[in-house]
Amino acid sequence: MGNVRRVPTSTIEPPADAEAPRRHPKAPGPGERTREHHSQCRGCADVPGSLRIRSWVEDDGVSVRSRFDVLDEHQGGPGLLHGGLLMTAFDDALGTAHTQVVRAAVTARMETDFRRPVPVGTTLWLRSRVDAVVGRKVYTSGVAYLGELDGEVAGTARALFVKVGAEHFLKHSRPEDLEALGASREVIEAARAAP
Numbered sequence: 001m002g003n004v005r006r007v008p009t010s011t012i013e014p015p016a017d018a019e020a021p022r023r024h025p026k027a028p029g030p031g032e033r034t035r036e037h038h039s040q041c042r043g044c045a046d047v048p049g050s051l052r053i054r055s056w057v058e059d060d061g062v063s064v065r066s067r068f069d070v071l072d073e074h075q076g077g078p079g080l081l082h083g084g085l086l087m088t089a090f091d092d093a094l095g096t097a098h099t100q101v102v103r104a105a106v107t108a109r110m111e112t113d114f115r116r117p118v119p120v121g122t123t124l125w126l127r128s129r130v131d132a133v134v135g136r137k138v139y140t141s142g143v144a145y146l147g148e149l150d151g152e153v154a155g156t157a158r159a160l161f162v163k164v165g166a167e168h169f170l171k172h173s174r175p176e177d178l179e180a181l182g183a184s185r186e187v188i189e190a191a192r193a194a195p
């Protein structure tokens with residue numbers, strides 16, 4: 001391990017004096033289904049390989065509840081959910097909660113506690129919320145329950161998302177995916193030429 005450089009990590013504890021988050025005026029309202037991140041998202045879009053997570057807005061307009069049906073294709077250990085896919089579920093659900101408050105943000109850091117094994121055939125219910133927004137930083141947390149909302153806790157997670165603009169995707173996404181979203185070659189090339 002001698003040649004592995006240690007990368008410093010920083011805290012994702014939200015500051016105690018941060019203001020309570022407010023629902024973005026264009027976000028769906030209480031009880032409504034949330035929008036998928038985009039049409040090819042493997043967390044929430046209805047495409048092959050997706051976890052097909054579905055989310056609804058809670059009464060406070062900011063938190064979301066999400067449903068994830070654990071299938072054979074999600075196994076890690078025999079008949080049990082793969083831990084990385086529980087993290088994917090949290091990333092998607094927490095990343096849906098943040099869309100209630102801010103336009104676009106990407107996961108910078110996530111921590112997950114795995115409390116109980118999750119058998120294939122289980123429906124996992126997740127509750128996710130934005131705890132605070134400070135500048136570009138969006139602090140989120142969530143809980144995954146076995147079988148029913150507020151049932152036995154399968155895992156918990158916290159994540160820091162960082163707000164980004166369209167240029168994040170114009171710079172980093174594949175050009176063909178951006179063109180499918182309506183961006184022109186010129187706009188993509190200009191974003192990539194910018195410092």
Ligand SMILES: CCCCCCCC/C=C\CCCCCCCC(=O)SCCNC(=O)CCNC(=O)[C@H](O)C(C)(C)COP(=O)(O)OP(=O)(O)OC[C@H]1O[C@@H](n2cnc3c(N)ncnc32)[C@H](O)[C@@H]1OP(=O)(O)O
Nearest residue numbers: 010011037038091092095105106107108109162166169183
């Ligand atoms: C035609 C246009 C089309 C547009 C279409 C749009 C469609 C949009 C649809 C949907 C979008 C959402 C999809 C969600 C899907 C589920 C979530 C995912 O899977 S996201 C993918 C995984 N995540 C990444 O790929 C991020 C990779 N990382 C980065 O790109 C950068 O590192 C980034 C943006 C996170 C930060 O980089 P910086 O250069 O912009 O900013 P810096 O200054 O480094 O950080 C800002 C603040 O955050 C803290 N920070 C950053 N990383 C941190 C970390 N790991 N831990 C703690 N703090 C961190 C820093 O310390 C700084 O804090 P201080 O302002 O100084 O207080």
